[in-house]
Amino acid sequence: MEQRMANTWRMTVNEKKFIETALESGLRIDGRRPFDYRKxxxxxxxxxxxxxxHLGQTHVMAFVTAQLVQPYRDRPNDGTLSIFTEFSPMAxxxxxxxRPGESxxxxxxxxxxxxxxxxxxxxxxxxxxxxxxxxxxxxxxxILDNGGNLIDAANIAALAGLLTFRRPECSLxxxxxxxxxxxxxxxxxxxHLIVHHLPIAVTFAFFSYESSVVIDPTxxxxxxxxxxxxxxxxxxxxxxxxxKAGGExxxxxxxxxxxxxxxxxAGAISDMIKKEVDSYNTKRALLKIKRHSTPMDVDRGxxxxxxxxxxxxxxxxxxxxxxxxxxxxxxxxxxxxxxxxGDVESETKLSDKTLTNRSNEDTKNFIGGPxxxxxxxxxxxxxSLKASLASQGMPMPIEKQKDSKGxxxxxxxxxxxxxxxxxxxxxxxxxxxxxxxxNGEKTLKDAVKAKNRKSRRKxxxxxxxx
Amino acid sequence: xxxxxxxxxxxxxxxxxxxxxxxxxIGVVAKADGSAMFEMGxxxxxxxxxxxxxxxxxxxxxxxxxxxxxxxxMANFSTGDRMRKxxxxxxxxxISLVIRQTMEECILTNLMPWSQxxxxxxVLQADGGTRSACINAATLALADAGIPMRDIVTSCxxxxxxxxxxxxxxxxxxxxxxxxxxxxxxxxxxxxxxLQMDAKLSLDTVxxxxxxxxxxxxxxxxxxxxxxxxxxxxxxxxxxT
Numbered sequence: 141m142e143q144r145m146a147n148t149w150r151m152t153v154n155e156k157k158f159i160e161t162a163l164e165s166g167l168r169i170d171g172r173r174p175f176d177y178r179k180x181x182x183x184x185x186x187x188x189x190x191x192x193x194h195l196g197q198t199h200v201m202a203f204v205t206a207q208l209v210q211p212y213r214d215r216p217n218d219g220t221l222s223i224f225t226e227f228s229p230m231a232x233x234x235x236x237x238x239r240p241g242e243s244x245x246x247x248x249x250x251x252x253x254x255x256x257x258x259x260x261x262x263x264x265x266x267x268x269x270x271x272x273x274x275x276x277x278x279x280x281x282x283i284l285d286n287g288g289n290l291i292d293a294a295n296i297a298a299l300a301g302l303l304t305f306r307r308p309e310c311s312l313x314x315x316x317x318x319x320x321x322x323x324x325x326x327x328x329x330x331x332h333l334i335v336h337h338l339p340i341a342v343t344f345a346f347f348s349y350e351s352s353v354v355i356d357p358t359x360x361x362x363x364x365x366x367x368x369x370x371x372x373x374x375x376x377x378x379x380x381x382x383x384k385a386g387g388e389x390x391x392x393x394x395x396x397x398x399x400x401x402x403x404x405x406a407g408a409i410s411d412m413i414k415k416e417v418d419s420y421n422t423k424r425a426l427l428k429i430k431r432h433s434t435p436m437d438v439d440r441g442x443x444x445x446x447x448x449x450x451x452x453x454x455x456x457x458x459x460x461x462x463x464x465x466x467x468x469x470x471x472x473x474x475x476x477x478x479x480x481x482g483d484v485e486s487e488t489k490l491s492d493k494t495l496t497n498r499s500n501e502d503t504k505n506f507i508g509g510p511x512x513x514x515x516x517x518x519x520x521x522x523x524s525l526k527a528s529l530a531s532q533g534m535p536m537p538i539e540k541q542k543d544s545k546g547x548x549x550x551x552x553x554x555x556x557x558x559x560x561x562x563x564x565x566x567x568x569x570x571x572x573x574x575x576x577x578x579n580g581e582k583t584l585k586d587a588v589k590a591k592n593r594k595s596r597r598k599x600x601x602x603x604x605x606x
Numbered sequence: 607x608x609x610x611x612x613x614x615x616x617x618x619x620x621x622x623x624x625x626x627x628x629x630x631x632i633g634v635v636a637k638a639d640g641s642a643m644f645e646m647g648x649x650x651x652x653x654x655x656x657x658x659x660x661x662x663x664x665x666x667x668x669x670x671x672x673x674x675x676x677x678x679x680m681a682n683f684s685t686g687d688r689m690r691k692x693x694x695x696x697x698x699x700x701i702s703l704v705i706r707q708t709m710e711e712c713i714l715t716n717l718m719p720w721s722q723x724x725x726x727x728x729v730l731q732a733d734g735g736t737r738s739a740c741i742n743a744a745t746l747a748l749a750d751a752g753i754p755m756r757d758i759v760t761s762c763x764x765x766x767x768x769x770x771x772x773x774x775x776x777x778x779x780x781x782x783x784x785x786x787x788x789x790x791x792x793x794x795x796x797x798x799x800x801l802q803m804d805a806k807l808s809l810d811t812v813x814x815x816x817x818x819x820x821x822x823x824x825x826x827x828x829x830x831x832x833x834x835x836x837x838x839x840x841x842x843x844x845x846x847t
Contacts, residue, residue, distance in 0.1 A: 242702070367711075385700075385707050391798070392817075395801065
């Protein structure tokens, strides 16, 4: 039933008294005001649907995965959403490995109630074949560091994961339309989950019989608090769930006041999550464009590329360099085919680090097209990219460029890439790029594609990832 | 599906602000230090309290307070379909935690350090509102065991269907997908200990539904006090005073 108390860290009486006395004067030990949240950071991982959330010292990771399963008998048209929590012992000495303890189960169920009962995630859209096959979305929450207020952090992580997760698109085929074909992400763009609204959990801690109420308690405050209440609201002001599992008794008026404060906080956090997710999606869209390059013949010629270059370059983010850049690129276009390695070498001279690494990379993956510049390496906004994609196929140099420069070009360092080509600016970004590349973040796909273009390479080298 | 008819009648013929019939009995488990059976409509639960007694697990004992443990289980036959896993599943774990923390708040824990109080709650028939019935039963059982308490804790559930706040939901109304608010108060202090809510509601509706649930809790509190008074009179009679 209860965790073994032997592993629990106990707070000293002095510390307890200190925190309580400070709260009576409205001071919190980390300097926050009573209704302030700690600093919130949301980082996205490599896979879609993987998120890391830092709320002050609390560190939570969420992973979203999907699987095709049979639906429940009483809901044949609905997909399922399940939350699994893992309280890693490294987060807190009182967490036991193995079966989730009481607080782990509570956390999972609070987040589950907030998401499922309020219909935040549309489950009907997850149905493929009614009564036979539906998507089962699974959210795994890993607590890595218990700095207090795990519910809020885990909730934000789960939401961010669900917003950025994409499930493969599938279509019905086969003889009688009963066969389900799951399309790999290269074939068809994976789909977002439909999330109607964002239920944000806001946790309140009560001390000394209502003398103080604070938001977002830290680990120390949690050890001192008399009771806790978690209110899950969305930015529309709807209450999705409330959890006050016993603990200090409070007046109804105080509860309503807390709900109102929570409504305001929920709006702020909701905006922050949306902002982070949007910036992630933009980054991803840029990357996607590169990934989806169709094999374009090198003989299409520099003119085409130059043409495209102009149209896309016009909308470069790095406006100041645009004119200069266009010229330079045109120049490189013409000499590109002839002076591959030369350009590559000059490029590499510009960077401080891993010179040899880069040049090796470039020559290894040299395919015979203009590779010393990346027409799309400058920050082109995704709309223009999509427009040009629609009109023609992607030029191959883009992909070659990606191969040669590695995954570095994925990051927003890309806009800096072009000016760096032109100006021998050595910037930390450059080094970061090289460092990233040095990590050898090549996917299997790169290996395969490299193989395909083996015939066009001037130099033979190992076709696998470096 | 219509849960409130135009004549303001629910599926079982109750009014929206009407509770189901309550019945309680003290002393149903002879072996336990305190026990009670509580019925709310078709929901029937039994609670047994053992304590204060010596802590069974030395590593868990507290030096300032009594250790309160609670276990919530449902009988296999309590629901319509036979349950495969009556205890240890996540819902039961959560409800055990909730009941424990609620009762901990009303027990005067600092009077019995180095001891342990076990509360076992078993659901015999589940027809909505099991959580509330369990808390009410536990209160009675604790009182029967003579454990010093700050105040009794009573609990009641309320919901919101067809734009009407409803008091004391049964299983059909509960699984309708509308809101379900379970509230536990200490009536003398007029303070809320337990509050659990799911499904989307606007802030004003939450206030209304909460208010209705508090009324329900107070009605249950009156009934519980009657039962306790009756029980005390019985004890007095048996003692021969």
